[in-house]
Amino acid sequence: MPTLELLPAVDVRDGQAVRLVHGVSGTETSYGDPLAAALAWQAAGAEWLHLVDLDAAFGTGDNRERIAEVTRTMDIKVELSGGIRDDASLAAALATGCTRVNLGTAALESPEWVAKVIAEHGDRIAVGLDVRGTTLRGRGWTRDGGDLFETLARLNAEGCARYVVTDINKDGTLQGPNVDLLRSVCAATDRPVVASGGVSSLDDLRVLATLVPEGVEGAIVGKALYARAFTLEEALAVVSGGGVAA
Numbered sequence: 385m386p387t388l389e390l391l392p393a394v395d396v397r398d399g400q401a402v403r404l405v406h407g408v409s410g411t412e413t414s415y416g417d418p419l420a421a422a423l424a425w426q427a428a429g430a431e432w433l434h435l436v437d438l439d440a441a442f443g444t445g446d447n448r449e450r451i452a453e454v455t456r457t458m459d460i461k462v463e464l465s466g467g468i469r470d471d472a473s474l475a476a477a478l479a480t481g482c483t484r485v486n487l488g489t490a491a492l493e494s495p496e497w498v499a500k501v502i503a504e505h506g507d508r509i510a511v512g513l514d515v516r517g518t519t520l521r522g523r524g525w526t527r528d529g530g531d532l533f534e535t536l537a538r539l540n541a542e543g544c545a546r547y548v549v550t551d552i553n554k555d556g557t558l559q560g561p562n563v564d565l566l567r568s569v570c571a572a573t574d575r576p577v578v579a580s581g582g583v584s585s586l587d588d589l590r591v592l593a594t595l596v597p598e599g600v601e602g603a604i605v606g607k608a609l610y611a612r613a614f615t616l617e618e619a620l621a622v623v624s625g626g627g628v629a630a
């Protein structure tokens with residue numbers, strides 16, 4: 385049976401690795417150099433890195449050079465997110481050599497462009513479905529962007545390869561993932577789903593691993609790793625069926 389992929393997160397604001405609470409600008413806790421953080425997750429055995437340009441997402445500038453440097457340095461797969469909304473930002477993101485990009489706001493505000501780039505780039509494009517309740521949020525999660533399930537149906541029809549689903553109310557809070565939300569998204573698509581936001585414990589990862597047969601392919605983990613709730617090595621052992629006791 386396939387195992388749950390783990391994607392440790394490095395969110396970059398003003399050149400630093402940070403964690404936010406509910407994705408709200410101004411709630412940052414800084415964790416230093418993003419490249420050092422990314423290399424630490426790679427050294428611990430990660431196969432993926434989830435790398436976010438928060439300034440680009442919020443429209444407060446960008447960390448494009450830093451993000452490109454981190455992506456180029458990694459030997460592992462990188463998923464890039466944050467502020468990828470037009471041809472120029474998409475070309476810059478793909479040129480870093482990342483494995484795939486995650487489009488958020490563009491999927492809400494520029495549906496024709498998103499359909500075009502899905503057709504052009506296939507599996508290299510994922511769409512981030514960032515929700516409060518069942519309402520999507522764009523522009524760094526600051527603006528409403530329509531109904532989750534209507535948008536999901538449209539993106540399914542356009543051939544979107546993968547969804548990254550975040551419950552904003554859980555993000556950065558260590559309150560556990562929103563399993564009901566993940567299940568309902570999996571029921572509405574046959575594409576793989578990456579779960580994001582709220583993972584707090586190895587037990588949360590065990591629960592997410594039970595959703596693999598329903599379509600959950602991976603889990604992004606941020607705050608829990610930075611807060612040392614568990615180590616990445618322990619998390620990888622859990623999702624590979626290895627023996628870290630509950």
Ligand SMILES: O=C(O)c1ccccc1NCC(=O)[C@H](O)[C@H](O)COP(=O)(O)O
Nearest residue numbers: 393407441466555556580581582606607
């Ligand atoms: O991904 C984005 O584009 C984004 C935009 C605005 C605010 C936050 C954004 N992403 C945050 C993340 O992807 C988190 O790293 C991830 O959900 C991990 O959450 P947690 O494990 O709860 O720290």
